Amino acid sequence: MAAATHILAGLARDYAAVTPQRLKVIDTYMVFCVAVGLIQLAYCVLAGSFPYNAFLAGFGSAVACFVFAASLRMKTNPKNAGQFAGPPEAAFAEFVFCHIALHFVVSHFLG
Structure with missing residues (x-):
C-alpha cells in the first residue's frame, strides 16, 4: 500500500509541476462533466427515470461535453x-x- 501511495504522490507532484494551467482548467471541467453524469445516473437509479428522454438528454450531454473537452x-x-x-x-x-x-439538439430532445 505504501508503494501505491508513493506512486500517486509522485504523479500528483509531476502533474502540478509540468502541466500548463490551461490544461488544468480543461481537466477540472472534465472532472465536472464526469461528476454531473454520475449524479444523473445515481438519480435515475434511485428515483426512477420517468421522463426517460430527459435522462438520456442530460446524461448524453454530460458524456458529449466530456468528449469535446478531451x-x-x-x-x-x-x-x-x-x-x-x-x-x-x-x-x-x-x-x-x-x-x-x-x-441545441439536447434542448429539442427534451420535448
Missing part, C-alpha cells in the same frame, strides 16, 4: 503541437461551436 485538451496540449494543424484558438472555437450544436 478533444480540446488534445489539440491545445503543447506536446501534441505537431499532430494537429492550427492554433489553439481554432480548437477552442470548434469546442464552442460543438457545444452550441449539442445544446
